[in-house]
Amino acid sequence: MADPSMYPTDVVRAVPEGQVVYGMQLPIQSQSTLYVAPWEKQAGPAELAQIARVADEAGFFYIGVCDHTAIPARLSDAMGTTWYDTTATLGWLAALTTRTHLLSHVLVLAQRHPLRAAKELSTLDLLSGGRLIVGVGSGHVPEEYELLTGGFADRGRHTDEAVSALARAFTTEFPELPGPRFPANGLGLSPRPVRQPRPPIWIGGSSAAALRRTAAFGDGWLPQGTRRRDLPDHIARLRALRQELRGGAPLDIGTIVEPIHLAGVTGDWELPGYVLKGGPAEIASSLRELVALGVNHLQVRFMARSAEEFCQQTEAFGAEVGPLLAP
Numbered sequence: 001m002a003d004p005s006m007y008p009t010d011v012v013r014a015v016p017e018g019q020v021v022y023g024m025q026l027p028i029q030s031q032s033t034l035y036v037a038p039w040e041k042q043a044g045p046a047e048l049a050q051i052a053r054v055a056d057e058a059g060f061f062y063i064g065v066c067d068h069t070a071i072p073a074r075l076s077d078a079m080g081t082t083w084y085d086t087t088a089t090l091g092w093l094a095a096l097t098t099r100t101h102l103l104s105h106v107l108v109l110a111q112r113h114p115l116r117a118a119k120e121l122s123t124l125d126l127l128s129g130g131r132l133i134v135g136v137g138s139g140h141v142p143e144e145y146e147l148l149t150g151g152f153a154d155r156g157r158h159t160d161e162a163v164s165a166l167a168r169a170f171t172t173e174f175p176e177l178p179g180p181r182f183p184a185n186g187l188g189l190s191p192r193p194v195r196q197p198r199p200p201i202w203i204g205g206s207s208a209a210a211l212r213r214t215a216a217f218g219d220g221w222l223p224q225g226t227r228r229r230d231l232p233d234h235i236a237r238l239r240a241l242r243q244e245l246r247g248g249a250p251l252d253i254g255t256i257v258e259p260i261h262l263a264g265v266t267g268d269w270e271l272p273g274y275v276l277k278g279g280p281a282e283i284a285s286s287l288r289e290l291v292a293l294g295v296n297h298l299q300v301r302f303m304a305r306s307a308e309e310f311c312q313q314t315e316a317f318g319a320e321v322g323p324l325l326a327p
Contacts, residue, residue: 002157002216006164006178007246010171012219014101014133014200015061015252015296020325022298022317023062024055025105027310029089030066031082039306047307049096054311056097058318061297062133063097064105065089072143079141087120094128102128106137106204106222109166110158111148114182115189117162118169122193130194135222136163137204138213156209163201163217170198202252206234215241220252220297228290231255235294254297255290261303265316275303280316284324291327298325 015021028040028048055063068083090102102124109117125132138159139145145152161179168175169189176185193199202220203213214221215238226234235253242251258276260283271277276286287298302313 002160002164003178004216004245006160007216008164008167008201008219010197011246011249011251012195012198012200013250013252014202014220018327020291020296020298020327021061022300022322022325023060023064023101023103024300024314025064025066026051026055027301027307029084030068031080033078033080035301036080037304039304043307049093050307051311051314052093052096052100054314055318056100058315059322060100060314060318062101062103063093064103064135064299065093066105067107067137068141068144069108069111069148070144072141075141087124090132091124091127094124094131097131099131101131101133103133103202104135106135106202106224108139108145109136109162110155111139111145112162114162114165114169114177115175115187118166118189121166121199122170122189122191125193125195125199126191128194130199132193132195132199133202133220134166134199135202135204136166137222137224138210156213160213160217163203163213167198167201167217200252202254211238212241212245214238214251216245218251220254222254222299223256226255228255228258231290231295232293239294252297253295254299255295256299257287257290257301259301259303260313260317262313262316262321266304266309266312269305271303277303280320280324283317284321287321287325288327291325296327 028043065086067086071079071081086104138155142152165177174186174188200219202222203218204222206223206226261275261277263279304310
């Protein structure tokens with residue numbers, strides 16, 4: 001269990017009070033076989049830029065980019081090996097967009113020294129005009145973690161220390177970093193982030209350890225793999241832990257929605273049974289069920305056969321579904 005003195009002393013809400021927002025993990029930039037569509041394998045920067053601009057114009061609260069440095073051969077069939085670099089891609093996207101937030105989804109923070117991470121992320125926040133949201137996870141690929149950090153079995157403790165250190169580096173120009181892993185304390189760090197007191201930090205994961213980490217260190221929660229039917233229990237546990245560890249401080253709570261296809265926007269085609277499909281009112285009604293559980297940010301992904309169809313679905317969602325999501 002982490003030392004309470006390591007917990008951030010502030011809470012930074014990304015989602016405006018009383019609002020429900022929606023965002024997306026961008027396609028193309030990560031191509032796990034668990035979710036990659038055939039068209040993405042032939043797509044590249046031009047299509048990624050097009051989708052990011054459409055999402056920005058359609059009112060998406062964030063666009064997200066994943067994080068993996070190296071995939072071992074034994075996992076390449078399942079995970080693929082195409083994973084764009086997180087901070088480099090978000091920096092590029094910052095110049096292509098004007099309103100949407102830029103989310104690391106999620107950064108394996110303990111694989112970086114927190115001062116190095118804070119330098120990169122503070123620069124990104126500065127260049128984007130304060131649009132950064134830092135999503136953080138502990139990682140799940142042993143070979144990658146051992147190569148870059150070591151001690152895969154200790155990644156939970158490493159992540160707690162790294163999140164605490166990052167929050168301090170965001171808020172203090174000459175931070176004293178917690179834990180024994182970061183001996184280089186008191187070094188000046190600039191540029192400073194635009195958002196004050198710091199960019200928000202969302203914790204990814206749905207394990208018991210991830211929920212506790214979110215309650216102790218996070219400004220928000222990014223569940224990973226939580227099914228709709230399991231969400232109420234996870235949220236109840238998270239709120240109980242938040243009360244215990246942080247006195248019930250506010251917390252942005254998210255979920256990843258089933259893949260969506262808005263009917264009538266593009267040509268109809270046969271879709272898997274797990275797809276959330278229908279007209280705007282039907283889709284919005286389903287999403288409001290999640291909002292009623294306490295969720296205030298919804299991550300969506302669209303079933304599409306091309307980048308153009310993905311953009312059409314994105315535009316239609318922003319215009320026709322988004323306005324219906326108010327709590």
